[in-house]
Each structure stands twice: as structure tokens, then as C-alpha cells.
Amino acid sequence: MRTTEADAGTVVVKYGGAAMKDAGLSETLMRDLVALQARGARVVLVHGGGAAVTEIGRRLGLEARFVDGLRVTDPETMRVAQRVQVGEIGRGIVAAIGRAGGRALGLSGHDLGGWLRGARRQHIHRQTGEPVDLGRVGDICAVDAAALSAVLDQGWIPVVAPVAVDADFEALNVNADSVATAVAAALQADRLVLLTDVDGVRGADGQPARAVSADTLRAWIASGVVSGGMIPKAEGCLDALAGGVGAVSIADGRVPHALLGAFSASGGTEVHP
Numbered sequence: 001m002r003t004t005e006a007d008a009g010t011v012v013v014k015y016g017g018a019a020m021k022d023a024g025l026s027e028t029l030m031r032d033l034v035a036l037q038a039r040g041a042r043v044v045l046v047h048g049g050g051a052a053v054t055e056i057g058r059r060l061g062l063e064a065r066f067v068d069g070l071r072v073t074d075p076e077t078m079r080v081a082q083r084v085q086v087g088e089i090g091r092g093i094v095a096a097i098g099r100a101g102g103r104a105l106g107l108s109g110h111d112l113g114g115w116l117r118g119a120r121r122q123h124i125h126r127q128t129g130e131p132v133d134l135g136r137v138g139d140i141c142a143v144d145a146a147a148l149s150a151v152l153d154q155g156w157i158p159v160v161a162p163v164a165v166d167a168d169f170e171a172l173n174v175n176a177d178s179v180a181t182a183v184a185a186a187l188q189a190d191r192l193v194l195l196t197d198v199d200g201v202r203g204a205d206g207q208p209a210r211a212v213s214a215d216t217l218r219a220w221i222a223s224g225v226v227s228g229g230m231i232p233k234a235e236g237c238l239d240a241l242a243g244g245v246g247a248v249s250i251a252d253g254r255v256p257h258a259l260l261g262a263f264s265a266s267g268g269t270e271v272h273p
Contacts, residue, residue, distance in 0.1 A: 008041035008263065009190030009246075010152075014180035016048030017197040019253030020089075027096060029195075032259045033157060034102035042152045044183060045104075046160040048176035049089045053081045068126050069232075073135040073173040081173050082108070085161040093159045105156040109165035109172070112151070115144035116179070118164030118172040138164050138172030140179060143186035181236045185243025192240050193262045194233060195253030200269035201226060201234060211270045214241050237271040247272045 013033065019025045037043045050071065054064045057080045065072040073081065090106040097104035109116035118138030125132050151158050160183065162176040177194065184192040200208035201217065204225050212220075217234055220226040226234050237248040251258040251268030262268055 008036060008039070010042040010044075010187050011036065011191050011193065012044045012046065012180055012184040012187065012189045012245075013193045013195065013259060014046045014048070014177055015093075015195050015253070016050075016176055017195065017253050019195050019258070020048070021051075022254075025253065025256060027100070028256050029253075029259060030093070030096040030100040030102070032257060034097060034100045036259070037102060037155075037157060042187075044148070044152070044158045044160065044187070044189075045093065046162065046176055046180040046183060047085070047089060047093060048162060049085045050176075052089060053077075053084045056080055056084050067123065067132050067134060070121075070123065070134055070137055070175070071173060073137050075136065078136045078171050078173060082163055082171055086163055090159055090161045097157055097159070103156050104159050105151055106159045106161070107151075108161045108163040110163075110169065112144065112147040114165050114169060115147040116140065116160070116164045116183075117142040117144075118166060118174055120166065120172065136170070136172050138166065138174050140164060140174060140182040143182050145186040148183070148187065177233065177236050181240045181243070184240050184245045188244045190246040191262070192237075192245050192248045193259060194236070194248065194250050195258055196233065196250055197252070197254060198230070198250070199252040199255075200250055201230060201271070209269050211272065214238055214271060214273055217271055234271075241271065241273050 033043050086108045094104040094106045119141045121134055121137045121139050123132045123134050162174045162179045164172045164174050166172055203209040221234055240248050248271045249262035249268050251262045
């Protein structure tokens with residue numbers, strides 16, 4: 001059963017893909033975030049920005065390298081990622097929310113006493129089975145939910161860049177979907193909305209499923225109904241539900257008002273416990 005906008009509670013939104021590249025879609029999303037908050041929701045926005053990191057890095061003479069879809073992040077690439085994601089993208093989103101009439105606060109792991117903690121990933125190559133040094137790529141290991149809740153209680157919309165810190169407060173590059181999942185679980189959010197470049201999870205009939213249970217989604221992954229790039233998103237949905245999130249929506253960020261559509265039967269796929 002989908003919650004309505006009026007009783008949305010705590011909502012964590014992951015923003016990336018085409019929606020970030022289209023100025024019109026971006027401005028629409030910011031207005032919808034502010035509207036959702038005005039109706040009583042506590043809203044957190046987690047953003048990506050990998051394409052911009054790649055482009056700026058290229059201009060600076062840095063070649064992007066990926067292993068199993070993960071960016072190999074040497075110290076120089078980490079500096080570029082911080083500059084782009086925390087500085088340019090984060091500040092741009094904060095400004096857009098301000099133009100829409102809201103109050104936003106840009107955050108990365110360094111803020112609020114190191115509220116978003118990570119550890120360097122010990123990665124094993126999926127094909128060779130050999131360990132791979134990804135540099136400053138991390139996995140989230142702790143989220144200070146009390147610090148983030150204090151920001152929400154003051155009426156701010158936190159705008160979270162996917163940059164965590166380790167025990168020495170050194171920056172770590174983290175997948176934005178993973179950050180959103182960890183934040184949603186830590187807040188025990190009522191809903192996690194993943195805005196993507198697809199129209200939902202497709203079932204055995206090849207059509208987007210409007211609602212699916214965690215058990216069914218798990219079976220679809222095992223049987224190959226869910227495959228390719230949708231697998232990590234589906235697994236992220238399951239992780240969020242296992243962490244106590246009320247429901248997860250995968251919505252098409254290429255469609256105007258996709259966020260608000262996630263609260264109706266017509267928008268994307270809802271995954272529920």
C-alpha cells in the first residue's frame with residue numbers, strides 16, 4: 001500500500017542520471033521536494049554526479065578507470081570528485097532549492113563531526129576473483145542519524161554528496177545509491193525513492209511492475225528475470241527494506257514529477273516488505 005504525499009513521513013530521494021542533466025527536470029524536482037516538505041514530510045536528497053566527475057577529470061588530463069562499475073579513485077581523482085560533487089553539484093542543488101522557496105543544507109561526510117563514515121572497500125574482481133585496489137573507494141559503515149535528524153528538525157532539506165570520511169577524516173568516494181540506502185536505513189525512513197533512467201522493475205512478462213514484494217523481487221533476481229544493471233538497484237531495495245525502510249520506489253527520473261508519482265500507483269515500481 002503506497003503512502004500518500006500527505007502522510008509521507010521521512011523520505012530519502014536519490015537523484016542522478018538524466019534528471020541531473022536536464023535543467024527543466026532538475027528545477028521541477030526541486031519544486032517537488034519543497035512541496036513535499038511543505039506537506040509535512042522530512043526530506044533528504046542524496047545526489048550522484050559521476051558523469052560530471054569523469055568530464056572534469058578528462059579536462060584535467062585524468063583518465064577514468066572502472067572495475068566492476070566502480071571508479072578507481074586515486075588521490076587526484078578524489079580531489080576532483082570532492083570539487084565536483086560537494087562544491088559544484090551540491091551548491092547548485094542548494095541554490096535551486098532556495099529558488100523554489102525551500103531551505104537546503106549541503107553536506108558531505110566531513111560535516112556535522114563526520115556524520116557519514118566509511119571504510120575503504122576490499123574489492124574482489126567479479127571475473128578473476130583477484131583482489132583489486134580501487135584507491136579511495138569506500139563502503140558506508142556508520143551514519144549519525146541523530147545529527148541528520150537535528151538538521152531535519154530545523155526545517156532544512158539535507159543535500160548529501162556521496163563522499164564519506166574514514167577514521168582519519170580522509171575522503172572516500174562512495175556509490176550514491178549505497179549512500180541513499182544507508183541514510184534511509186539509519187533514519188528508518190518511510191520511503192526511499194530511487195530516481196533512475198528506467199521506468200521501473202520489469203517482471204516476467206517484460207512489463208514494469210507497479211508493486212512487488214521483497215520475496216518476489218529476490219526470486220526474480222535469482223531466476224534472471226531481473227538482470228544486468230538493474231541487479232544492484234534491486235539488491236539496494238532489498239538492503240533498504242532489511243534495514244527497516246518502510247518501502248522503496250524505483251521511479252523514472254526522465255519524467256516530470258516522478259518523485260510525486262512515486263506516491264501513486266501510476267509511478268514506477270514500489271518494493272515493499
